[in-house]
Amino acid sequence: MSVAMKVALIGGGPTGIGVGRELGEGGVDYDIYEACDDFGGVWHGEAPCGRTYPSLHLISPKFNTQVQDFPMPEDFPVYPNHRQMLDYIRSYARHFGVYDHAVFNARIQRLEPENGGWRLHWGEGQSAWYPLVVICNGLQNKPHYPERAYPGQFTGEVLHSVDYKSPDQLRGKRVLIIGGGNTGCDIAVDAVHAASQVLHSTRRGYYYQPKFVAGKPTPQWMMELGSKFGSKEETLAYIEQVFKLAGYDGTDYGLPQPDHPLDGAHPVMNSLLLYYIGHGDIEPKGDVASFSGKEVRFVDGSSAEVDLILYSTGYERDLSFLDPQLLEWSSSGIPDLFLHGVPRNHDNLLCMGFINAAGGLGDGLKTQGAFVRAYAKAYAARSPGLQAFLEAKRRDKPDLGQAYFVQSYRHQWEADLWKLLAQMRKYRDMLEQ
Template identity: 25%
Template sequence: MRQQTAVVIGAGSSGLSMLKTLREDGFKVTCYERRAQVGGLWAYTDDKSMTSALPTTSANISKYTCGMSDFPMPDKYPHYLKQPQFQEYMETYATHFDMLRDIVFNATVKQASRNEDDSKWRLDFVVNGEPRVEEYDKVVFCHGYQTKANMPVFDGAEKFEGEILHSQGFRMSDKYKGKKVVVVGVSSTASDTILALLPVASKVYLSHRRGTLILPKWRNGFPPDLTVTWRRRQIGFALQRAFPNIAKWCLDQGIKYMMKKTWGKLDPAWRLLPPPSLTLTPRALSGDVIPALKDGSLTSLHGIKRFLGPKSIEFADGTILDDIDAVVCATGYKADFSALPFLEKSRPPNYSGPEITRLWMNLFPPNEQHVSMVKSWEYQGFLHAAAGTGMENIGWGWKGWKFWFQDPKMSYMMNNGVETAHAFRIAKRLRALCTSDYGAGEGNLEKLRPAGRLERYFMYCHDLGLYLNVGATGCYSCSNPPSLSLQSVIYAALATVLAQHPVLSTVFVSESSSNVFYSRLPAVDLTHHVDFIQRQQPYDGVGRDIELDELLEKQHNTKFEQKNGATPCWRLMILIDQESPSSGPKFAATYVSHHSISDGMSVIAFHKSFLTALKTASNVPLSSTVITSQNAPMLPSLDTAIKLPISAKYMAKSLYSEVFASRPKGLWTGEPTQVVTATHFQSRVISADRTTAFAAQCKKNDTTVTAALQTLVAATLFELLPLQFTRLNTEVSVSLRRWLKDPIDALSLGMWLATYEDPYERRRQAQGFSWDEARRSRQLALEFLAREGRDSEIGMMRFLPDIESYCKSRIGKKRDKSFEVSSVGVHDHNKEEGDDAKAGIQKGDATGNEWRIGRMIFSQSSHAPASAITVSVVTGADGCCVLGFTWQEGSVSKGMVEKLIDLVPIKILELSGPVS
């Protein structure tokens, strides 16, 4: 029998899954894609005739419900994927299942029609400009409906000298820098456009005629689609069948409640309410723009009435703006069926819009099947019946009861757990996977000690996505090319560091329970922990290192994929500069660690150990990159290293503030806590002479650099925030290792810190930065240090009955800290003193080469329950103070943070005075 042929038009998510399914069903399949790569809308292109997600575009649904059922989303991706990640996912999917051999790229289908003897489908298409004709037995169009821009017509548009374009043609470009732009429409695309414009445009306006849905990406700290279960959906379908009007009312009321609970009272001037019914429109404005509306960087306007002149626009309420440079219309799309001229079109009664293409069940031309009114409950049932994905095993029929009797836990999970496509694959294989004995073999590891309370806190934060890691970067150089390859030198030095720090060979066991302990691995494979990356652009050491910032941001968004008894929670990235024949290698080494095994001082100490190891490295390469773990005890946790006593007065005060005290009026702490969607990171470098001058001014004014920086950040935030915010709370981290006994010292790796709170008020900084405030902050720090760990928030953790529940309870609530300044001080690891001098360590390694470390960068991921913004500070051997700014997407407006990032260095320069 002749093998049937099929053609799939489009290589987006639907096209790829269709290609794979048809191939598995025995068809000889070819896929035509007009782009140069797979991914559909998520494959970014500069071709403005094609609809493309922007690099900043974020998915509307979480990764848990949008992945392919046969290709789970990797853990490394955030909860909501951005365009580059979605494109990477689909490219990996196509490569994994060897689909690329069946896809023809740069192919545009012109027409599909029956051939002369009506035996096959004739396809007319163009590949790289060359017309072609092929015939197939089956044709499936998976080209999407967002292909043809729906462009509005404005009165007087010909008078406007600025740019009027549809969002289909909008791309990230410097052409909008410093310009004033109006975005028309309230949709997800409008949100993407606004968020792309805010960092570059001088002013952005949102023009709309009606209210909109503002669907949150987080509900009580979790993606809302995780609350959708198979059972709830079936109840909803049953209600729609029996009582459609009641079902519509219940859905609309639920959406309104969710909006009110998430956003509170919305400013009536924004005109976002009342929202349309979700049953009538899929359009929704992203909640990510709400902070921009609140801080004034985005202004809501009525719909455009007409254009009056070269830069003048009149809006429906009579408002006239005379300085507009561009108008971007995010006004939707029409499905393009021009390649199917035989399709019937019609207009329903009392409908004045464009003609609607008639497709049965939105899939087939009516001459292929019977016409039917498309209703969601019928549509879903039809799809399951046609695809063979019926869910009778989890229904109320005999098969459902049988399944419940055989496996009640699995039955409950399938009925009431998160509804994903993976449920359609319920079978013996799925059941075996779901009930497998995960973690077998962890009992063979050597048990070291239980995890301390603070360590468990950060384990749970990591597991919940509330705080992922901390890191430090050192810029290394060698006077001459070493005799070994750079890779061999790095591995040899790391082997020495692992021998010095046993914690780097440990893993957590039973991380999800209250009985968490550390175990030692027999060996560590360095190739699993080190990535060597070649710089794409040279960096001259002046100003911000953008390539390094991008690397750090990616690392602070990447979890440690530790499976019990598998890999330690640290990694090292080596960003290598272009080599010069006349000098040795230069690279930036970024050490990133789980916070439970390294605090801020520890990630700095790692570089001291690493530099020492480089200096003493042998010219003989390692025989293996698999390093046997040292049989050495693990350093004690904070709980056992120091008592951290709590006085009755401090306990009473803490309990009162937790239970009875109301939130201070006028306190700004950003948006409520949510599971980290994405951490953003940018650094700023203060030159060595300015750093010295600023430190001298701080000393002259009887304060510290850390206290002055805290005060400066607070003063700058007050400038940027609306006047209604009159208070800021700073979280200050302090290392406790100065009071800890041997064997813990300055070079140890572990978690030994405490925090305290420093409040700021607008009235005390009415004129901007105040040295009096900086002195007050220093005095508060001295008072905390004088307590030597007594009466601290860390000490109160012993009274928490369940740390994991405490972490979860913070999700969805307002945080009580505004920002954090975490300073690890000044570090010149090149100085040969102390332990190095005693050990007789020389400047050169075994081959006489001198290794040095220059600039350092301290960085960390967002700490969602703690502060809205974190400033990490360190001064390296080059004398430059580097400020690392971290913030969580959705917790604070990106525009405001970037203004803060730009203003703080300017103010430091102003305060440092003239440089001699």
């Protein structure tokens, strides 16, 4: 049965497409607004929203990145490259009819409450009203820089990973990459082939995971350990031992010991960073202390002259089209969203895809989409399930495993994937009452 309500989706990356598929299959009409000229989000490398460069591959393997009922082509490698990922996303959108609902080149400029719903503004004075809006504009929109600016002034070139498109930008230059996440590590490895010198600054110790163990993608190998050991601690100790034997213990290369358990931070999946450190092609450094011209001083007292600094210090969610006073904010400066997706003070607004979790795309895409479908249908019907959920979102504090992770800006958005999915399914069932 068709639901007599049209939903607006903001963002045509993987999450927006996934939500669109589930809405359509649930009989809920929708429009999906994409700022660029086609679907793909960060994988649309030729567009301003793209975050790709020639050597980029997924850090999650094919088996858990694909949606189970729409597998990637058999000839895709275990870790597809960014062009293959873009092809997959667009084929998913075509197969499930999402293109039929698309409004391209429509960057939302303002989202304003009106008559119990929201009015979207884009383009040259264009607007439309919807009773329910779902923001799916992704994790990697606005560059995030260190919370406290480093003392002094750097007079060389400064980029953020949002600007990185090719190693040619680094060719022949002395480069300092700041940031120890996956993007920073991947760009450091990429820089080796173009820069005259590569320094990599990180604030803490990290666990570096190879992409393969025993001929299998590492996440699959980990999952297949199952209940082989008597406790989580024993399992983690075994994994650390295997990584060390394989040459993936950063302390063996002079890097700091991590100050968190193996699963206490978003995993860094990189088979080459330590290899290049061991060969002297990447010089690891601690945190930056200050700048003076092109000289960078580090907290250990050392210094280096560099031509270019590339900040790989993360991203911020872009809600610039929404008056900040319309949202409730946590003490740490991020929106207070129930399940990281539902504003507690608005019943006609959802935010999907705003969460980090260690895992592939597939399970999260389906679960978030099914949640939105259940919410939209309950909202249209003003069902008892909706009322139960609205009461729960103002009262409940579900355990998403967040307190377990290291305290950093990016980990404010981190969750234990399995706890998050279980909670979303729990509340989806509530909505379907």
